[in-house]
Amino acid sequence: MRTQLPPEQLARDTRFNRITTADRFADERTKDVLESRRFNPESEEASDRARRQMHGIFVGEIQALEGSGRTAFDYSTDETPFAMKLDMARQCWDEARHVEISIKLGDHMGIEVGEYSEAVTLFEAACHPDPVFRLAGVNRALEGLAIDVFTTMRDFGGEMADPVLHFAEDWMLADEVTHVKMGSNWLRELTKDDKDRQTRALEFQRTVDGLFNFRGLRGETRESGIQLARKFREMAGFDTSEIDEIVRMAEEQRAQYAQSAY
Numbered sequence: 001m002r003t004q005l006p007p008e009q010l011a012r013d014t015r016f017n018r019i020t021t022a023d024r025f026a027d028e029r030t031k032d033v034l035e036s037r038r039f040n041p042e043s044e045e046a047s048d049r050a051r052r053q054m055h056g057i058f059v060g061e062i063q064a065l066e067g068s069g070r071t072a073f074d075y076s077t078d079e080t081p082f083a084m085k086l087d088m089a090r091q092c093w094d095e096a097r098h099v100e101i102s103i104k105l106g107d108h109m110g111i112e113v114g115e116y117s118e119a120v121t122l123f124e125a126a127c128h129p130d131p132v133f134r135l136a137g138v139n140r141a142l143e144g145l146a147i148d149v150f151t152t153m154r155d156f157g158g159e160m161a162d163p164v165l166h167f168a169e170d171w172m173l174a175d176e177v178t179h180v181k182m183g184s185n186w187l188r189e190l191t192k193d194d195k196d197r198q199t200r201a202l203e204f205q206r207t208v209d210g211l212f213n214f215r216g217l218r219g220e221t222r223e224s225g226i227q228l229a230r231k232f233r234e235m236a237g238f239d240t241s242e243i244d245e246i247v248r249m250a251e252e253q254r255a256q257y258a259q260s261a262y
């Protein structure tokens with residue numbers, strides 16, 4: 001079997017609708033940032049927004065499964081220790097379970113597979129030739145985003161008095177904290193004698209974090225569309241300065257976007 005599978009070769013059936021990462025970030029609905037930012041259960045668009053987000057989580061889980069599978073397989077044990085492969089294999093198991101949970105949550109919320117588009121941005125980050133960059137971009141930046149999104153959706157489920165959504169998101173959240181922690185641990189271990197490689201990987205993570213702030217939709221205030229989950233990020237090996245930096249970057253992006261929009 002080949003290593004380094006390109007995103008075009010991911011297997012999908014005809015229900016899925018692929019769009020490019022560029023198109024995804026050009027989506028005008030991210031104007032949510034300036035208007036109804038918070039996931040407000042009382043707003044009219046709450047249900048469509050929650051369904052769109054849930055479909056995004058579903059396709060993200062598929063790609064997280066594919067990405068961790070590639071990282072378990074693509075490298076020799078000289079490049080990635082066997083214990084790291086075992087962690088990636090455990091992540092595959094978790095992500096496969098998350099795909100199943102997400103399909104069932106989709107049924108629960110009235111979502112069809114392929115009703116919304118799929119951009120394979122997560123898998124693209126998992127195609128980096130250097131495994132350390134995959135740990136930074138996927139396990140820390142994107143799985144870190146999953147921590148924030150699941151916390152937001154869990155709380156939304158609570159506000160909607162929907163115990164199924166609340167409970168399922170809480171369970172997946174617990175796994176995502178573990179996946180980010182694996183990323184933090186292995187990134188440090190693999191770069192302990194190569195600070196330059198570590199710095200470059202963390203810069204890559206910062207770029208991915210910046211993109212997934214969604215022009216400032218993410219933040220720590222109650223009004224934020226995606227709640228940055230500081231406590232869970234700390235449990236997953238982020239230090240305070242790293243979390244502060246994401247918040248600072250998001251605030252700057254929100255201010256810039258507000259300026260350009262008016």
Ligand SMILES: [Fe+2]
Pocket residue numbers: 061064094095098146172176
């Ligand atoms: Fe997951």
Ligand SMILES: [Fe+2]
Pocket residue numbers: 064095143146175176179
């Ligand atoms: Fe994950």
